[in-house]
Amino acid sequence: MPGFLRRLFAPRWQHPDAQVRCQAISRLDPARPEQRQALEALCLDAEASVRQAALERVDSPETLLELLDRQPELAEIRRRLVVLLSGQSGGLDLPQRLRIVERLDDRELLSRLALEGDNQQLRLAAVARLTAEEDLIEQACDNGIAAVRHAAASRVTSEAGLQRLVQQARRDRQVVRQARERLNRLRTDAASLAAARAQRETLLAKLEAHARAPWEPLYAGRFRHLVREWEALDDLPGIDQERRFQEASQSCRKVISDHEAQEHASAETDRRREQAAEARESLLEALEESLAGLPRGDRVTGQDIASLRAQKVLLASRWQALSDLHVTDEALRQRYDTVLRDYDEILVAWERLESHAAEIEQAVREKDAERLRTSLEACHWPDTLPPTPLLARAQQLLAGREEVEEEAVEARLERFAQDLAQLEKLLDHGAFKGASRLHQSLRHRADSLPAASLRPHQATLKRLGARLAELRDWRGFVAGPKREQLCQAIDQLAGDAAITEAELDRRHRQLVRDWKGLGDAAASRELSEHFRSASDRIHERLAPWRERQASERMRNLEARTALCEQLEALLDVPAADADPDALRRIRDQAREEWRRHSPVPREQAQAIGRRFGRIRFALQSLIDQRAKEVADAKRQLVDEAQALIEHPLSPDARAERAKGLQQSWRELGRAPRGEEQTLWREFRTACDQIFAMREAQRDDRVQRARQRLDEMQTLIDRLDAWQPTRYADSNVLEQALDQAATLEPLPPGRRTEGMRRRWSGIVRTRRERLARLAVVEEIQRWQACRSLLDAHLAADAACLEGSACEDVPLDPELDLPEDMRSAHNQRNASRRNPPPTQEVSERLARLRVHLSLLSMGRVSQHDEPLRLAIQVERLNEGLGRELSRAEEVRIVLRNLLATGPVSPEQWQLEVSELDSLLTRLTRLPPP
Template identity: 25%
Template sequence: MAAFFQKLFKSRKPAAPDRKTHIPEQPKADPETDKRAELREEQLQKLEANPDQNVAASLAVEGLTADIRIRAVNILQDESVLQRVHKQAKGRDKGVYQVARQKLQDIREEQARQQSIADTITMLTRHAREQAKSDDTKLYGARLEALLKQWAEVEPHATPDQLSAFLESIHHCRERLSGMEAAQAAEAQLQEQKRQREETLDVISRTLEDLRRQPVDSVASLDALQKTQENRWLEATRDTQVEKTHQKAYETSMMALRNYINAVRQLNQLQESLQSVSAVTYQDATPDDRARAEALVKEINWPEGFPVPESLQSVRKLAGKPKTPPRNSEDQKQQQATADNLKTILSQLEEALEANQLRQSRQLLKTAQQHFRALDQRHGKAFQSRIQLLTGQLRELTDWQGFATEPKQIALCEQMEYLAEQPMEPEAKSERIKELQKEWRDLGGSSNRALWTRFKQASDKAYEPCKAYFKAKSGLKQANLEKRKAICAELEHFLNAADWTAIEWKAVERILQTARQEWKEAWPIEFRENRQVQKQFDSLLRQLEAPIDQERQRNEALKQEIVEQAEALIEHEPLQEAMDKAKALQADWESVGITRHREDRKLWQAFRKACDAIFARRDARRSEQQQATKEADSEATALLQDATAVSYDQDEQSLTQAIASLNSVNTSLLSAPMKEKVQQEKQRLEQAVAEQQLKAGIRKWQSLVLARTEGDIQPDALPDKWTQLSAETSELDDQEIVIRAEILAGIASPDADKEKRMEIQVRRLTEGMGTSDKEEDALQSVEGLVAGWCVKADESGADPMLASRLNTALDNLTAD
């Protein structure tokens, strides 16, 4: 069949003669050319062309000049190449050897530096993780700052994962530090409130003691003191638990002070009435005068235990026996309890005096005197002589201790004087001064006024250089206070001006973080002055955090929905649709705004797990498909081997069976190369079947052509379509039919028919048949000629020579 196509459509044009190309003769090379100069120029051009490492290494070893070799070795950067050049240049080229050695040393130093940085990053990351979990809170902030300072030096070299791990640990550290600072501030505030309460009780107690010794006629100062202490107590008890004994002591003392103030106020207001009543003598007083005096005494209601003013004494005398209200059982119990406590304290004082414990004795005596003053005359009389005795013993112990401790106190004076002359860091110097002063106090002080003055002057002189420092520190505290006030003002302005319906939440988070950081950096600061500013800052932070928390919760809910949607896609079919939706969900995830770090991490892990499960299904199916393809290719390979063993010349049944075996292969599972091989083999076999069918048909045609030479052919022996095909050639005689067949078969006609053949060819060209290049048209034309030959009715039969020529043409159609 292939040969038929080639013969049928081969070009009739003669091939053009080969033209020889004239190659001009090259001029002979000049034997005088300087080969060395050419080689040097070639090597320089290679260097200027930015050669690769191997070319540069070759030039560094084999370069023509020292300059070329040095330039080439300077280009080298790869360590292995440098090592090779270094080894080859040893003993051959000292310059190249030294440059290579130096570059190798630089590379190793850089590698060591990079390794050191990597080790430092690993160490700092581990320390940050350990710091976040450590229970050691001593100097926690200082250790954290030192860690951050070290990290700042290596941070540019850290990978994103290392940076993320370090920052996460630092975040936990800062949270712990904030908690510790808040706890310390709260504890300091509680201690300050406790101190304020104790001082309030002490002020009121001393005021009442002074009033019992010396009466006061003006209430202005007392009224101011009362209000001041009431406010002070109110602030000292705000948001904290107060001991019941302290609260009761305050209420009792403040009630006594109020009663005294009210009595003095009434006394001043009724001064005219008092004078008019006091002008009446006891003997001349009428019942009305006595009633008026009694009414005045009752209205003034002078508290018990305080000296009675002279203007009131005469009125009380006129009113009769003073109506001293009997002490109630509660007062009696209080007096008895005080007396019992005093007895215990005096026993402890005696023991302390016997043990020569001066400092403790002084404190116990002071406490005993306070209790003694709280007793009335009846209860206190029994302790008066004992207290006087113990006071004398304490005075003697003080004198004796002074004699024993004087050398130590002199030594402390000398140490303080030496310290005053030493240049030291103010903080350390101040701490040392406090230590010496504490040692002085532990010795119980000194009765030697000159020695105390010496120590005091040395202390003042030593502290003098520290004053400027602490003054500057005080200025720094004030500046930090102003900074914190400015931060509060900026936060308040932002909160008032913010449009929460269209705000950039990440920017709000940055503002919150920046405010906290700047607030922390504004340190040190005066605690008392900072209290109100701290309250304002905390309030503003709560106002700022509230919408941020709401937005975070809203975004976390959105991400939770995305997670749930992703989890629903794990078993979704079709798989491609599930993967497309998962990718869309990943884009949705990126578009969600701010969230809490810990919650976001949990949600991301869940979302990532769901996405991994979805794409794991794809990988599993792809693996299954690859396995199926591998098995199908293996099966197809075996069938191909069988099919390729079937040749063109085998019978049609063998070819058909081979085609059927290839058709049984599921080509959808085959790989692309194997599918192409199967298709090519099927085409080869189908072409072979077609050729065999064509040959069988031609042989049948030839038998019919010969049958006409013997007489008429029965119509039922001819194909049905030949009647229609013969209509086109009915006008052709046998000779022309044969010549046309010879033309189509591409064989020569006898010399006698050459003129006839030329005429036919010209006619075919005129009819547009001579340029046909379609196989179907050629076959149809040949079959039409054979049909025209066989359908003709001729009793005498056709010319055997012409029949032979026609069959020869048909043989040529099927020739290989």
């Protein structure tokens, strides 16, 4: 079909001409589906007029919402929806409109419905669907319904939004007040949160500083106190704060655990030192007992000397091993030196006797008394020791009595009885070795004692010998299997090729000690040779390793010698202000280095051990001396701190001096252990008391500041509630200002700044009201003398009409001030000598312009020259002092009374404007 015909037969709503389409809209029936579709198509037409006409035919909000979803940019659809949903047209009932509004999400549409809705419930529903804070602020400021404004304002939560409400919501004071309260609360919460965070930061800084600090007696207590303060805070810490807290806590716990480990190690060291001292003392007692028992015997034999030598070797070996680990007590060292000296004397005497034994033996055989006497003198055998059998025979030969004992039989029998009792005690305790030696000695002495005298003790000796034999048999019964086990064990050890040399040596030494510990119990030649051959194989296998050990011992000996030389050099010239803590560290490090360079050759072990023991004793003496000096210095600091409590200083100055004392305390080092804790407790108590006094003063200062703030707040509230009603009430304001001046200075802070701003605003408002009241009172006094002005106006009119110019008398009941009386007299005088009419008109105009400036603050353009002249006049009359508004009003009214004569025409031109200006001046600001 040609285009012309297609356009001719096409529906009119599809016509190319917009006017035709507009005409066709009125013929479309929305009730018919096909025409409703056409109408919906026309609602989205490209021509605005067609769209507007089609939308006016649509009364279904659902249809309009579908169209809006298809074309969101069309503002006509939103306008039509606003018209329908707001109740302006369409006839939709409220529940239906509410259901539709509750499904809307379009910000612009909801905002307009909240502003233009015909029902409060509808507006509230629209506001409830708004989410953007800008839209809520707009509703809180511009909505015409108070409930809607309040609902919108209650959903504004941000600080910026509340600040905008305070500034823009001028039409609703409740919204402004609630917004200001919420804003203040939000800021208070933010300030509290910031204060809490700052408090956490302060605690973190203290905890981190505490973690870096060295240990002191109250270290753990301070750490627990800081942790309790951290846990007592109400707010939650941030991730970074929690991480820093955990790191600082871990560092503090490490310091505490390290100190506890050090204390435990120190206690363990003390325990081992005590054990070493006990072991040394037991060895000393054993050797002392042997040395003390030697003079009590009848004879000294080679077996006794061999036993002494074995005990001395054991004592020296154990003593050196213990000295390598622990410092020897000075009393034990003296006992040790005494025992060694006694032992050396006995050994030297024995060696002298051995060197002359052959000569004595030959002299005894030859019975050469002279030669025997010379040999005995050369032996110089000690008188405290009993003689050897050889010496006894020689002495008997010299005395000429071979059968006579050197000592009385009674004394020998008495010692014999005592030794029998001692033997029984040893058997009761199971001491086989000591009992065996003593029994052998008793049997030997029994042969030399008379049989008749010995008969009472024979039965006891025999009985104790039987008990000793029984003990020997029992030991042999037990020791036999043990010896076989030791032989098997040493065979297995000798054949074990996988074991290390150190372990092989340790286990071999243990087996040898166990074998020797059995003594002669169940001993046999075959087992002894078997054990010895296996031991020799182990010795051959360990020979290279022992050579390496020997070279290592030499290196350790050289290192120990160098260590001793360094310590001796330190002790030769000690520093006068040597830190005892540094000396303690040197001592501990020297001890560790000494232990690290172990073992050393046995021949030099005793000598180097004694040397190191003397050095350590001297070093400990130096430490104790310096620690005592530190204790004296710290005791002086304690006295200064205690004296500082009573010193007449301010608490802050006293606290600063206490801090200086604390710094001096930290620089001094540590006193002796027990005294350090005691001094620290006394010093800490004094410092705590000083700081408590400072805190008490600060609390008192804070309390007084808080009290001043509360008094200032009460004064502000009282002045805010007070509204002056007359100018004479200005003394109330002056008293309030004087009271506020007595409360200064106020403590700095957000509360103080807010109070200052509020106080300044209240004072400014009250001053302004008092100034207006002063103006009102001036105008009221002027109104009281209005009858006088009317009388002057009547007299002026009569005088200007040609009648007699009479003076207006002053009413006696009218109480006029002096300046008004002067103005009254001037008005009467001007009537007698009237100025030109033009001059009077100019004066009235100036007075009107002056009142206009005082009431409105502005004048018309043609009165601008008068305004400038008035400004100059105000400066001249004020004499450099700015006049108050009441004074200027009084001047204007006085001049108005003095200006004349005024014709009725002139007065009618100005009176209405003057009355209007005076009425404006009498209006008071709202309270």
